[in-house]
Amino acid sequence: MTQFLRTLVLAIGLLCHGQGGATGLLAELDASSPAATLGSFHAETRRVEALYESYIAAPTTATQFAVADALQRIGARLFDLSEIPPATRQKAGNAIVGYLADILLRLPEIPPELVPGGADGPGGDLPPHWTIPGTEIRMVQLGEGPRSGDYVFSAATVARLPQIHTQAEGLPALRPSAVGDWATVQQRIVGPWLMRLPLERLPASLQATMVGTPIWKVLFTGFIAATIVVVVLRWRSLVGRWTRTGPAWRRYALRLTVPVLLGVLVVLGHGFIAWQVVPSSEIARAETLVATLALYLAAAWAAWCACWLIAEAIIASPTFPDDTFDAHLLRIVARVGSLVAAGGILLYGANDIGVPGVGLLAGVSIGGIALALAAQSTVENLLGGVTIFADRPFRVGDQIRFGTGSGTVESIGPRSTRIRGADGTLTSVPNADLAKTQLVNVSARPNCVFQHKVGLPSGLSSARIEALLAELRRRVGAHPLVETAPGLPRVRLVGLGAGARNVEIDVFARILTTSTPEFLQAQEELLLDILRGAEACGVDLADPAAAGGALA
Numbered sequence: 001m002t003q004f005l006r007t008l009v010l011a012i013g014l015l016c017h018g019q020g021g022a023t024g025l026l027a028e029l030d031a032s033s034p035a036a037t038l039g040s041f042h043a044e045t046r047r048v049e050a051l052y053e054s055y056i057a058a059p060t061t062a063t064q065f066a067v068a069d070a071l072q073r074i075g076a077r078l079f080d081l082s083e084i085p086p087a088t089r090q091k092a093g094n095a096i097v098g099y100l101a102d103i104l105l106r107l108p109e110i111p112p113e114l115v116p117g118g119a120d121g122p123g124g125d126l127p128p129h130w131t132i133p134g135t136e137i138r139m140v141q142l143g144e145g146p147r148s149g150d151y152v153f154s155a156a157t158v159a160r161l162p163q164i165h166t167q168a169e170g171l172p173a174l175r176p177s178a179v180g181d182w183a184t185v186q187q188r189i190v191g192p193w194l195m196r197l198p199l200e201r202l203p204a205s206l207q208a209t210m211v212g213t214p215i216w217k218v219l220f221t222g223f224i225a226a227t228i229v230v231v232v233l234r235w236r237s238l239v240g241r242w243t244r245t246g247p248a249w250r251r252y253a254l255r256l257t258v259p260v261l262l263g264v265l266v267v268l269g270h271g272f273i274a275w276q277v278v279p280s281s282e283i284a285r286a287e288t289l290v291a292t293l294a295l296y297l298a299a300a301w302a303a304w305c306a307c308w309l310i311a312e313a314i315i316a317s318p319t320f321p322d323d324t325f326d327a328h329l330l331r332i333v334a335r336v337g338s339l340v341a342a343g344g345i346l347l348y349g350a351n352d353i354g355v356p357g358v359g360l361l362a363g364v365s366i367g368g369i370a371l372a373l374a375a376q377s378t379v380e381n382l383l384g385g386v387t388i389f390a391d392r393p394f395r396v397g398d399q400i401r402f403g404t405g406s407g408t409v410e411s412i413g414p415r416s417t418r419i420r421g422a423d424g425t426l427t428s429v430p431n432a433d434l435a436k437t438q439l440v441n442v443s444a445r446p447n448c449v450f451q452h453k454v455g456l457p458s459g460l461s462s463a464r465i466e467a468l469l470a471e472l473r474r475r476v477g478a479h480p481l482v483e484t485a486p487g488l489p490r491v492r493l494v495g496l497g498a499g500a501r502n503v504e505i506d507v508f509a510r511i512l513t514t515s516t517p518e519f520l521q522a523q524e525e526l527l528l529d530i531l532r533g534a535e536a537c538g539v540d541l542a543d544p545a546a547a548g549g550a551l552a
Contacts, residue, residue, distance in 0.1 A: 029077045031150035033117020034130040034139050037078055038110070044074045045101045049178035052185070059192040064275065071097050080140070080155040085354030087292040088285040095281060096158055098182035099165040100137070106171040107135070117151075129154070136160055187212060191276030212281025220277050221287055228265045235261055249312035252305055259301035266294045289353050296349025300342035307338035332414050333386055377432070381415045384431030388412060394441045399516075401440040402429065447483065448511040448519040450526060453494070456503045457540060464537060465503065469493065471533040476509055479529070481522045483510040 029044065030036040048070045055063040075081060075093025084092045112118045114133055116126050129140045130151070140154040165183065179185050187209060190199065199216070206216040236258045243251040270291035273279065279287055311334035315327045389412065394400050399408050400419070407421040416428040454472075456465065473491045476482060482489050489509035496503055507530065511522045534541045 026073075029073070031078060031147075031152060033126055034151050035112075035115040035118035037139055037151045037153075038115060041074065041078055041100070042104075044070065044078075045097070048074070048097075053178055059195040061192055061275070064192060068094070077152075079153045079158055080142075081158060083155045083159065085289070085352065087353045088288045091284045091288050092158075095186065095284075096161050098186045099161040100153070101177075101179075101182045103135075103137070103161070103165055103168045105173045105175055105177055106168050107132070108174065126151075136164060183212075186280045187214060190278050193276050211283060213279045213283035217277050217279045218283055221273050221279055221283065224269045224273060224277075225287075225290070228262075228269050231265060232258065232262045247312070247316055249309060249316050252309040252312055256302060256305040256309055259298040259305065263295055263298035263302070266291055266298065292353055293349065296345055296352070300345040300349075303341040303345055304338040307334045307341060310334070330389070332382065333389055336382075336386060377430075378415070380432040381430050384433075384435035385412060385414055385417075387435045388417070388431060393439050394443075398441055398443040400442060402434060402437055405429075406442075443514065445514060448513060448516075448522075450482075450507070450509045450511050450519075450523055452507050452527070452530075454505040454507060454530060454534075454541065456505065460503070460539065464539065465493065468534060468537040468539055469505065471537055472505065472507060472530060475529040475533045476507060476526060479509075479522065479526060481512050481518070482526075483512050485510075 029040040031040060048067060051063070051067045051070055055067050071094040072090050074097045075090065079093060079096055081089050081093050081096075110133065116130055126141070129138055131138045136157070138154045138157050139151045142148055142150050142152060169181075169183070173180075202216055206214065206219070208215055210218055239254045239258055243254050270287070273287055273291075274284075278284075311330050315330055388394075394409055396409050396411060400406065402419075405419070405421065405427060407419040407427065410418045410420050410426070412431075414431075416430050417434055419427045419429060421427060456468075460468075469491055473489070476489045476491060477484060490506070491508075492506050494504050494506040507526075509526070511519050513519055513522070531541065
């Protein structure tokens, strides 16, 4: 989400001021050796100085973005910023580039023969790390990842550079620079909108710095943050009055506007602070952390409201009657879904601002073990109900078979499902048991199956059996509810008994109905037709000598 926030702010700025002129393609920074990394750093800082002069001459958002992009390119490619939280990585990288540029301006030229990888450098294999002589500034070779083999300024050096800069800032610069003091420029620079204001006329007390940022910038940043808080709280109060009455879905729709407003104001406020006020050092990192945290809180809040809004909108919709979706279960799903969605967003946000999400999740999990054990069956049934609702093996009104029972589903609750049996009794089955057992949804079948075996008496000739088969095929196929398809209905001789004269005929047909009363009516008619067909062929199915009984 930090990348989304940054991209959105950039897009707003470009829309306001238009695209800058094309600068051409940039070659990849060479970091294949300590000499290459050091050379790339010097070349890129000279490019930043030229871009800075262009910005001072023509302060626009496009020229400002060009300077910021060049700084971020150096920080991302030539420094190990992995120990810095993702939310503040770019801000910290920009400051680190300025610190190192100031330090190198105050150091004597490094003899080329001392830098590994240079034309005049020491021969042999490149070392795994190299330290600038007379300093604690170290480069290390990356051993893994897409940049494996590159030399970058180490994470330990990144952490120490502010202190090293403090030690070196009193030393005179040994080489000219268009920027001069990089740290001071980063403290004083403002965006193009504020460049038009006479900021140099501010009192000296406001020009003084506090933790690396002018006090007027700190106050301006605090004023913007306070304004956002006041506006959001005022809107929340109005929404609270508007939602005292009315349908539930309308209440949640109005409540959803509060986090949306918070998110929009945070994006706009952070964009103005980052690109116009331009705080530096710890204030910049603190502002970015607060803005990122506020954006994640707004996203989690919005996800919670959205889950409830969707549930209440479904419940209120006439498209889904009460006997199709159980309102209570749907609200349980909304409650669980909203908590999971909001919790997931907050964990991701915690990881983005530097709090290990996995460790935080483990701590929360350990703290909830006792509660989970105490309410194990309740939670199991609750999740079972959610599973039934999500998987939809049946719904209210369906006839099902489960285990040794069967009946019609009357309701799906948070703990159990109620099923009305054929004898009128009401059975409550725990949702966890239903979620784990094998279910047969009788109402989901596309048709009903008619299958019976007809046992014939002994002593029938093959001609009479053939005549009986033909007659039964005609009668079964003539029924209006019997499906006619290749191979259907099926009337076949399937068995021979002792003496090869006790035979069985299998009658199979699909009845085009899912209604049990209609099926029973059709089955009765077909059985009577089978009896009439046997009588017409002179076959007495009531003969006690019939093999296997009259009908099976």
